[in-house]
Amino acid sequence: MKIAVLAGGTFESERSVAAANDVIAALKEAEHEPELVMVDGGLVDTLLRSQPDVAINCLRGADGESGDIQDALEAANVPCVGSSAAVCRRAYDKAGLAEALQAYHNLTEDVTTAVTAQSLTLSRRAFEAWGAEAVLSQVESRISSGYPLCVKPASASAAQGVCRVENAEQLSEALHEALKLADRALVQQWVEGVELTVPVIGTGWNAFALPPVEIVPNAGWYDAAARATAGAVELHTPVRNASLSPSEPDAQAIRAEIERAVLEVYRALGMRDCGCIDLIWDGAQAIILEATANPNFAAEAPFAQAAKAAGLTLPNLLNELAESALDA
Missing domain, CATH: 3.30.1490.20 (ATP-grasp fold, A domain)
Structure with a gap:
């Protein structure tokens, strides 16, 4: 399969390209034909000329998450791994998260586990x-x-x-x-507790959560500086049971509750293929911080680490995601 791997952009361009290189290496291992496409003013023309089967978006920040790049890909008739432009916009809007969860609750009549601050x-x-x-x-x-x-x-x-x-x-x-x-x-x-990011793969009722990743800053809290600085945080994949409860059975029950909450958010927003849900376990409930419809696929990022902990290799995972996007 010919796959365009989009990278660059206006935010964290170097990290975007580094993630794209990891994706390209994995796709080659899965016997695809990836091509690095640097995003600039000629993007749509490039896509129309090269006619890839699928695109994988490695852009960061608003470039990759706001729905704008998904709109451009849809206009160029290039299927993209991940959610639609409309869903990306919905996920990018943190102010709408509580309303989306309420609408999901009204529709399903299920008792929701996820809560917002x-x-x-x-x-x-x-x-x-x-x-x-x-x-x-x-x-x-x-x-x-x-x-x-x-x-x-x-x-x-x-x-x-x-x-x-x-x-x-x-x-x-x-x-x-x-x-x-x-x-x-x-x-x-302000919510204190165990900070987690939980990757999800799949669509609708077939979606499932990968092992939660525990984020522990070496100092302070997980702010913008900590996210941008190498070595500023420790990732524990999966989350340590002792961080959730001194009781092993209770910790396992809490982890199951966290995963239920994450899937509620994922489905409430209508996300497909893949995504990450960030939350804090405050000792009593999973308080959702935000949803990312375009996860970071870099080999050392939480998404790939969680996949590895679940026994999934990045080449196999990206292969499945590319095929899902092509069939959507």
Whole structure:
């Protein structure tokens, strides 16, 4: 199969290309014909001329996750591994996650395991045109946990613009910074616990969670700097049972609950082929942070590490994903 591997872009271009090289090596091992395609102003023309059977998206940040590249691929009639443009946009919008989960609950009538952090959403326009700054004094009464709080752009990647704030002055500053990156920002309760990312493969009721990956920063919390710095975090794949509970049976039950919560989010958003769900186990429940419809396929990234822990090789996994995209 002739496969275009898209890389480059405007965000973390070098890491994008490194991931693409890992993907190309795996695809060659699976006896495909991968081609590195650097994304630029001539992308669609390149795709129309080369006519690949399938594309794999290794772009990072908004380039790869916002749905825009998926729109371009759909326009060029090139099937792409992963979710549709519409689903990517839905997953990229953190402000819509709670509503998507509620709609899923209403549709299935199942008792949902996944929960989201208590939050408020504020827009740039509300600040600029309607004096939303005045509402900041009410935040403590609206979010019962009080300070510290988490402020994040509603649409951003790799923890860009995410801040922990301890008081109203920091809250105002953090919101203005977050609104430089997106039209809307979230103010949420700050959640402490075991931070996890859980890759998922498959579609609909056939989707299943790979082993949860535990993320342990060497210092502080898992912020943008920690994500961008080699060696700043330790990954434990799968999550250590002792991190969830001192009781082995309880830890296994918690892990099963985490995986149920992850699949609820994946299905609620309509994701297909593959994705990652980030969450914190706070000792009582799985609090969902965000969903990524375009996971990082680099060999050392959580997705590939979780696949390896499940007994799946990257060549076999990418082969299955490419075939699924072609059949979609």
